[in-house]
Amino acid sequence: xxxxxxxxxxxxxxxxxxxxxxxxxxxxxxxxxxxxxxxxxxxxxxxxxxxxxxxxxxxxxxxxxxxxxxxxxxxxxxxxxxxxxxxxxxxxxxxxxxxxxxxxxxxxxxxxxxxxxxxxxxxxxxxxxxxxxxxxxxxxxxxxxxxxxxxxxxxxxxxxxxxxxxxxxxxxxxxxxxxxxxxxxxxxxxxxxxxxxxxxxxxxxxxxxxxxxxxxxxxxxxxxxxxxxxxxxxxxxx
Numbered sequence: 001x002x003x004x005x006x007x008x009x010x011x012x013x014x015x016x017x018x019x020x021x022x023x024x025x026x027x028x029x030x031x032x033x034x035x036x037x038x039x040x041x042x043x044x045x046x047x048x049x050x051x052x053x054x055x056x057x058x059x060x061x062x063x064x065x066x067x068x069x070x071x072x073x074x075x076x077x078x079x080x081x082x083x084x085x086x087x088x089x090x091x092x093x094x095x096x097x098x099x100x101x102x103x104x105x106x107x108x109x110x111x112x113x114x115x116x117x118x119x120x121x122x123x124x125x126x127x128x129x130x131x132x133x134x135x136x137x138x139x140x141x142x143x144x145x146x147x148x149x150x151x152x153x154x155x156x157x158x159x160x161x162x163x164x165x166x167x168x169x170x171x172x173x174x175x176x177x178x179x180x181x182x183x184x185x186x187x188x189x190x191x192x193x194x195x196x197x198x199x200x201x202x203x204x205x206x207x208x209x210x211x212x213x214x215x216x217x218x219x220x221x222x223x224x225x226x227x228x229x230x231x232x233x234x235x236x237x238x
Contacts, residue, residue: 144227151235
């Protein structure tokens with residue numbers, strides 16, 4: 001049942017044009033644009049070496065947080081979640097299916113972004129295990145926050161808030177603009193955000209060859225625990 005629901009969730013996501021724009025087209029365009037045009041000062045080295053890890057983090061956020069929050073919020077509004085909750089599929093099974101759908105979409109995103117970045121001259125370094133841990137914890141953190149938003153706010157409020165957060169974190173999360181471009185006090189706050197920890201950790205590994213970015217992994221773990229616990233506690237099915 002879970003596998004069937006996960007397959008359905010994945011098909012629905014891939015058929016949604018607005019979701020594809022957010023999860024696939026925008027990250028890809030940002031990678032190509034900022035790697036090809038000198039718009040943002042990304043520091044020493046090739047721009048793609050700075051941008052590729054940040055775009056991977058953005059892809060995770062767009063799917064696990066923004067896309068999932070909006071889709072789940074409207075499913076809740078239209079009574080889809082209420083009906084599914086009354087089906088033989090248990091509620092935890094539905095959440096598991098949604099998580100599996102997010103993971104499948106992210107695999108496709110990572111493959112696409114990586115292929116484009118390599119074509120642009122990206123030379124990734126570091127440990128694949130560290131990258132995997134960062135992506136998994138980042139997915140857990142953003143999924144928890146997305147489900148918390150979808151399960152507590154009205155659908156229209158979720159739509160507006162999720163898109164606003166996406167834009168704010170795109171600018172202030174170290175995705176395309178280095179955090180050192182911000183004032184020192186602001187840098188300390190921004191560094192604690194999940195998108196900053198994910199993009200920074202991926203950059204430490206893939207650009208600088210770090211073995212295991214423990215500080216960033218710790219930040220993501222805290223966000224994941226808090227987000228998933230709060231979502232489980234406060235999520236309303238109708």
